[in-house]
Amino acid sequence: MTEKLRINDSWVREIDGEMTFCGVLESYFDQICVDNFWRSKVTQNSYLNDYNNRILPALIEQDLKPMNSFTKEDFHDAIERIKEAYQKGEYSEYTIRHYRHLIEVVVIVATEHGICENVLWGSCFMLPEMIGAEEKRRELVKLKKSLTAEQELLVADRLLKDHKQPGTRFGILLMFALGLRNGEACAANFGDIREMSEANNLHVLLVYKTVESKGNQLISSGKTRNADRIIPINDDVYTFLLKRKHYVAESLKCSYEETDTLPIACDNRGFGTRCVPDHLSDAGKNLFREIGLEGDILAYIDQEIEEGEDPILIREKDPTAYLFRRNFATQLHILRMSESEIEYLIGHDIENAYETRNEYVNSERLLKMQEKLDFRAVFNHSGKIQSQLICHDRKEQRVDMPLPGTIEFDANEGLLFVRLESNEPNDFISVIFSENKDTEFIILSANQGSTESIFDEERTVNILKKYHKEYSGMK
Numbered sequence: 001m002t003e004k005l006r007i008n009d010s011w012v013r014e015i016d017g018e019m020t021f022c023g024v025l026e027s028y029f030d031q032i033c034v035d036n037f038w039r040s041k042v043t044q045n046s047y048l049n050d051y052n053n054r055i056l057p058a059l060i061e062q063d064l065k066p067m068n069s070f071t072k073e074d075f076h077d078a079i080e081r082i083k084e085a086y087q088k089g090e091y092s093e094y095t096i097r098h099y100r101h102l103i104e105v106v107v108i109v110a111t112e113h114g115i116c117e118n119v120l121w122g123s124c125f126m127l128p129e130m131i132g133a134e135e136k137r138r139e140l141v142k143l144k145k146s147l148t149a150e151q152e153l154l155v156a157d158r159l160l161k162d163h164k165q166p167g168t169r170f171g172i173l174l175m176f177a178l179g180l181r182n183g184e185a186c187a188a189n190f191g192d193i194r195e196m197s198e199a200n201n202l203h204v205l206l207v208y209k210t211v212e213s214k215g216n217q218l219i220s221s222g223k224t225r226n227a228d229r230i231i232p233i234n235d236d237v238y239t240f241l242l243k244r245k246h247y248v249a250e251s252l253k254c255s256y257e258e259t260d261t262l263p264i265a266c267d268n269r270g271f272g273t274r275c276v277p278d279h280l281s282d283a284g285k286n287l288f289r290e291i292g293l294e295g296d297i298l299a300y301i302d303q304e305i306e307e308g309e310d311p312i313l314i315r316e317k318d319p320t321a322y323l324f325r326r327n328f329a330t331q332l333h334i335l336r337m338s339e340s341e342i343e344y345l346i347g348h349d350i351e352n353a354y355e356t357r358n359e360y361v362n363s364e365r366l367l368k369m370q371e372k373l374d375f376r377a378v379f380n381h382s383g384k385i386q387s388q389l390i391c392h393d394r395k396e397q398r399v400d401m402p403l404p405g406t407i408e409f410d411a412n413e414g415l416l417f418v419r420l421e422s423n424e425p426n427d428f429i430s431v432i433f434s435e436n437k438d439t440e441f442i443i444l445s446a447n448q449g450s451t452e453s454i455f456d457e458e459r460t461v462n463i464l465k466k467y468h469k470e471y472s473g474m475k
Contacts, residue, residue: 006048011056011063018066019115021059021106025051028109036105050102058082068116072123075103100125122285122298122319124306146327147293149377154291156378160236163243168283170244171265171275174205175284175321177237177379179328179346182277182284182321183210184227187218190245191260193233199363202370203238204230207347213317216274227347230361232370234379277318284320298323335372345369 006029013023025032029048038044056062058078061070082099083091104125111118120126147155159173171185180188187209196202208228209218233241241264248271249259263274288298301319325346332342343350373379 006045008052008056015064015066018068019110020065021062021067021070022056024067024110024113024115025106028106028113032105032109035109047102050099054082054085055099055102058085067110070116070119072119072125075107075120075125076123078103094129097127097129100127101129121289122295122302124299124303126295126299127303146323146330151291151293152327152378155287158287158290160240163240163247166268166283167263167266167271168275168279169287170241171280172283172287172324173237173240174264175280175324176328177234178205178231179325179332180207180231181210181325181347182280182318183213184347185280186211186216186263186265186275186277188264189260190241190248190262190264193238193241196363196366199367199370202363202367203233203235204366205233206230211274211277213277216276218274229344229347230366231345232366232373234373234376236379277321281318281320284324288320288323331376332372335375337369337372341369 007022007026011022012020013026014020019027032038033044038047055078058081059070059074060078060081061074079096079099083096086095104120107116107118107120107125110116155176159169159176171182174180174185174188175182184207188205188207192206192208194204194206196204207230209220210227211218244264245259246256248262249256252259252271262271265275265280267273267275267279285298289295298319301322305317305319305322329342329346332345337345340350
């Protein structure tokens with residue numbers, strides 16, 4: 001057993017009967033040492049010095065509030081103060097990871113004993129102290145991936161199941177289904193859902209406002225000058241939002257029209273109180289934990305945000321918002337949206353000099369995008385999929401077919417070229433040919449233009465047939 005009296009006596013251990021950070025550290029230090037394999041007395045004393053001299057002084061509210069009142073931002077600010085305490089260039093990435101780790105182990109043990117929630121789950125505080133450059137590169141590549149088919153189904157099942165669920169879940173639904181930022185989801189009112197009768201009664205959401213980063217006050221526009229947009233809504237999502245709107249009207253005993261000014265994402269205080277972005281960030285993390293998403297995925301996103309090297313991540317700021325929006329953009333790519341359509345729908349600048357945003361707000365263009373969105377598997381019960389083919393006459397052909405199904409090619413004379421385009425790095429190709437002794441198969445690279453077979457089972461192709469196959473047989 002280690003000695004107990006190693007932490008400076010000046011720190012407050014308890015406030016109104018609840019433990020402070022220092023109180024948790026002192027009470028459970030033996031368990032922390034065992035759980036983290038701090039066996040050496042030298043190691044234990046060294047780490048306690050770090051707590052006494054670096055971490056506790058940086059937690060400026062340590063003596064003012066109990067452990068269960070600390071947020072991730074409080075611990076983040078403490079790390080920033082530790083950085084400032086060093087002379088420029090005197091600390092390394094490992095040093096900062098070390099201090100994050102020392103904070104995280106205290107939060108974890110407090111969570112295990114029911115003292116507080118693990119507010120550091122999915123943050124860069126979860127990252128290991130030691131990580132090699134190659135391992136880090138492989139982990140960062142994972143950030144480019146989106147939710148798996150199974151995870152998408154689990155998210156959709158939870159978000160579209162109960163129209164009486166907390167308002168934060170509806171904010172998450174807007175992020176998941178429509179690619180909204182957390183601030184935009186907080187700002188959306190029921191009245192922002194419109195029907196365009198001239199576009200075959202298409203239902204859309206008008207996105208033209210957001211909320212302050214730390215509050216729920218409405219402000220115009222968003223992160224970029226092109227944030228304003230009109231987003232088509234899948235029928236499944238629209239029907240569910242409509243059901244929620246009726247429920248709100250019944251609960252408040254008000255008219256259906258009066259709910260138009262109410263937020264879709266309300267907080268626990270009532271239907272009329274708008275969520276703040278942090279509410280949705282926390283709700284998103286809780287949902288990811290429910291479906292079994294590895295916290296490391298969010299942790300590495302958070303790390304990249306901390307490093308500030310990726311302009312897109314800096315703009316998003318929140319790992320949960322980034323992952324939802326990254327997943328939405330991936331689905332748009334799978335559904336054969338053009339780059340300009342994707343940029344418009346997620347609220348980024350349209351880089352194509354020949355495209356203007358005005359072209360995307362007319363009913364005909366919105367209806368065309370809706371037709372593609374109708375094929376998103378988690379919101380699609382039509383049983384159809386699309387696959388892009390390039391035939392021997394070099395003309396593009398699209399094929400619709402029922403699930404699970406196969407595609408039959410009839411090239412007659414000559415060759416039939418099939419292009420499989422990679423959407424994500426490091427996925428796996430799964431191409432199966434039916435037996436036909438009179439047919440030879442050569443898989444060609446659409447990029448290299450070579451007649452050499454380049455089939456490689458370790459290479460990734462994310463064609464729509466494979467994408468939808470993952471959903472077949474699942475509710």
